[in-house]
Amino acid sequence: MELTHCIYCSKATDKNLSREHLEEILEKSNHNNRDADVTGILLFDSGAFFQVLEGDKRVVGDLFKKIALDSRHQDVTKLIYEPIEQRSFGEWSMGYPKVTRKELEAIPGLNDFFGKGNSFAELEEGRAKQLLEAFKEGRWRA
Ligand code: FAD
Numbered sequence: 001m002e003l004t005h006c007i008y009c010s011k012a013t014d015k016n017l018s019r020e021h022l023e024e025i026l027e028k029s030n031h032n033n034r035d036a037d038v039t040g041i042l043l044f045d046s047g048a049f050f051q052v053l054e055g056d057k058r059v060v061g062d063l064f065k066k067i068a069l070d071s072r073h074q075d076v077t078k079l080i081y082e083p084i085e086q087r088s089f090g091e092w093s094m095g096y097p098k099v100t101r102k103e104l105e106a107i108p109g110l111n112d113f114f115g116k117g118n119s120f121a122e123l124e125e126g127r128a129k130q131l132l133e134a135f136k137e138g139r140w141r142a
Contacts, residue, residue, distance in 0.1 A: 004057040007080040009120045010073040015047035029094035041095040050120035054087045079128040088136045097140035107134045
């Protein structure tokens, strides 16, 4: 297996996506990803998504293509797609760490970015890596 991660951001088509609809996405993701040996996290804040998908290169690539076509979000932007030595979120078929805006603003290196009201949809590769690191190590893991 060629272990790879794919990280993207997008905007929810419905900016006020309900908890119920978010749970629908998470339930389906957990079910499908478990079968496909895909792990990762999904974040949602201010109408934007940030997702990390980890697994076999081909599986992750195909899954990203499918997700990108989902009408529940738009402006799907692939930020990182590269080989990795090990998974960062191996225990989660799709984790959903609940993070507040205040907590986002407190992430070292990203306080300015989130403090200015930016959302995940404005991230680029460098900041995506910083966010990934924060979630790899942060207290949201608990
Ligand atoms: P089905 O569930 O049978 O769906 C068939 C078709 O209907 C698909 O094209 C699907 O996109 C569409 N569909 C289903 N429900 C809805 C709905 N409520 N509104 C609009 N269209 C709908 N899937 C994963 O497997 N793993 C993930 O990690 C993952 N992450 C996602 C993250 C985001 C932000 C979003 C928006 C979706 C994500 N999905 C994920 C869902 C993914 O886009 C597909 O909907 C899902 O994988 C399809 O599952 P299925 O092949 O079993 O088909």
